[in-house]
Amino acid sequence: MRLHCQTCGTVIPPGGVFYIGRTEIISGSDGILPDSEESGDKIIDKALKEITKVKSEQEFMDEVYQEIKLVLCGQCRLVFRDKILDLVKY
Numbered sequence: 001m002r003l004h005c006q007t008c009g010t011v012i013p014p015g016g017v018f019y020i021g022r023t024e025i026i027s028g029s030d031g032i033l034p035d036s037e038e039s040g041d042k043i044i045d046k047a048l049k050e051i052t053k054v055k056s057e058q059e060f061m062d063e064v065y066q067e068i069k070l071v072l073c074g075q076c077r078l079v080f081r082d083k084i085l086d087l088v089k090y
Contacts, residue, residue: 012071025065027064
């Protein structure tokens, strides 16, 4: 099986150098729940109604955890790294 860079399409020759770029996006929580005048049961019922109307099960799963893996050539590894680092502002 031949490997290709999943970004630029460059063929990775047998025994050639390649990289795996991987990132995980995981939902987080600060543990603080917003104050609400509604009862817990009403909040849950409301959330369940919204869930079934709008998104598929996969969309909800992706909001909790998503992993992205890419086979990269040397040049695209640098681009991948730089683009992720460019996102960091604070």
